[in-house]
Amino acid sequence: MTATADTDITDTAAAAPALDIAHVRAAFPALAEPTLAGWAFFENAGGSYPCRQVLRRLTEFYTRTKVQPYAPYPAARRAGAWMDEAVERLAPWLGVAPDWLHVGPSTSQNTYVLAQAFRRHLRGRAGAEIVVTEQDHEANSGVWRRLAEEGITIREWQVDPGTGRLDPAALDALLSERTALVAFPHCSNIVGAINPVAEITAKVRAAGAVSVVDGVSYAPHGLPDVAALGADVYLFSAYKTYGPHQGVMVADPALVDRLPCEGHGFNAGYRAKRLTPAGPDHAQVAALAGIADYFDDLHSHHFASNAAADGRAARVRGLMRGAEIARAAPLLAYLEGRNDLRVLGPTDPAGRAPTVSIAHARPGEALAAALAEHRIMAGGGDFYAPRVIRAMGEDPEHGVLRLSFVHYTSAEEIDRLIAALDRVL
Template identity: 65%
Template structure:
């Protein structure tokens, strides 16, 4: 079954915007366009529900029920329990709070954790700072040529049985190779370690079945998955209740409040239900049935198939040039459609030239300082990053390739 691209694009008001529609959008890794369902829910909340929720009067009851709906529907779609879904101001903030919980959990123990140098800094720096408590931090290093993580190297790091946690990305925001979360989580679990997965760069390409992945925590950003500016953390019950709570003492018996030290943004939490609305709309359009988890998996597969096909011509084009280095896998099947290249010049001026030519993309390090340094990329030049998603059209890829020819 092919993704109905015309229907998909009709769900995003940005494509009708007199401002946004002037450029082919290749900055999706920085933040996707919001879908119509999210915008409608956010507008409704601010117009008709903007009161303190959960009080005994109509507007407040509706506000609370819409917030509860968002949590329940996203949990069902990702195949986890409702209480295992927490909202926070961003994934960076959620990761920071989780790291503070782990800091207390492991303090005073002869413990180690594993981090990678493939990550965005938000899923690396906070874990590395646990060394301040005497926790040993071990680095699972990427191959300097390919950017890949080798599971055999992880096995070596886990061998002595002291590792209690492994933090790694589902895919990097510059390398883009899709890591085998199921296998890595199983390997860590067998060694007595918990797993925390940064899903920020993967979830925009299909919401995960977290239960099937087998990890203990999975974090991603709603604003990169067609939603409002919120961070979403799936924290499995056993791990979340074992960790020291980070919220008010009277909230710590409720898992989705236990690691949320500040009050949530009511309107944006409620609007996140629009992300589930969108997945359901795609399911109906493509004749997909079943429970929420089954619909989510099928829509995930539709999105991924569309992205694999649409990004392949760009990868082919880049492989034919000798004035740049493609970061990450050559095959579109092996990667998210986030394509970073190191050029023979600084990347930002090239991105600016592309911007003048109708292409929206970026140049720099994208907070991926460690992986770029490990692969020998000149920090002053950075990389040019062009990121697509399932709503990217073949025509936009053709426009990008033509513009690259002119800019390079």
């Protein structure tokens, strides 16, 4: 595997100081909310708790600047400035310039719009092919598969049925001079395995194609350096990275300029509006700056104030991942020790995200309901990824139990989860 941002998910975790869990949990009001007292949250892959910095910015925007932004009066100028600040603050954490960022209502909506742009872009290109995977969430799979209606050939990169992994070597046979685009996940929302993105995008780039990486299940565990990954498009959900309910699409400006405008015709000259047909949610865009505020706070609390600014993202990523690996280890060891279930994906906590899916004789939703009786919040079903579940020989309608957590999950909550699983299973 290429030694890039893919590898530092474990390297930086090993070098990072221990996470101050008390400091972290103090940043999330939901963890101190009386109505949630006694409940442990293990459905973070469906959406994380927002941090207080995001909530503060959202409240201030609605209170002080809920007007049409960029108009020639103080409240409007302030609203526009806060929106601009959010993009400018978040971009460095992703290793890109602000003009790479596009904010839409969700990742599913962002991929849909992007696919419509490619539908027009590839129209008339004889023999064009798109590669999709079995491993992806439907948001980065179905929209591309539907382009077969335009005569585009869809090729499927299949997973290993035993491990659920994608083999980069298997991609070689799917790539050719006809390949226009390859869509794949940074990390599966079912299998949890972290794919070697830089290695894959290098192959895609060598074939003259565009890479579209679904980072929704990776980004909550440390925002990646998109430029180092080599992705042409990288997508994630802000509401899973401690922010408001928006989708963020990080896209190479050169690619955006080549694609047809999917926004209003009169906005074609504005890059930031070419792939966002609807007007942005002003308050939620402004609140994105709260994510950067939170990461800044994590860095300043755990590292020397004179540490080089250009390493902040990697250091915070390592800090978060170190905590997650430590939390995942006892859970995965417990599950691996049982013979009445199957963990989908790797059981080495250092090689996966802490999103753990379990196949069991009882349906996933039934297991989640049973855990709720023990004040454990978890989910059951196919989680919009039936293809990988089916490819691994399991029934998507029966579903899996999914247990997902992030860096603010405490060791005590892991112990409670294991005790509850012991009773339920």
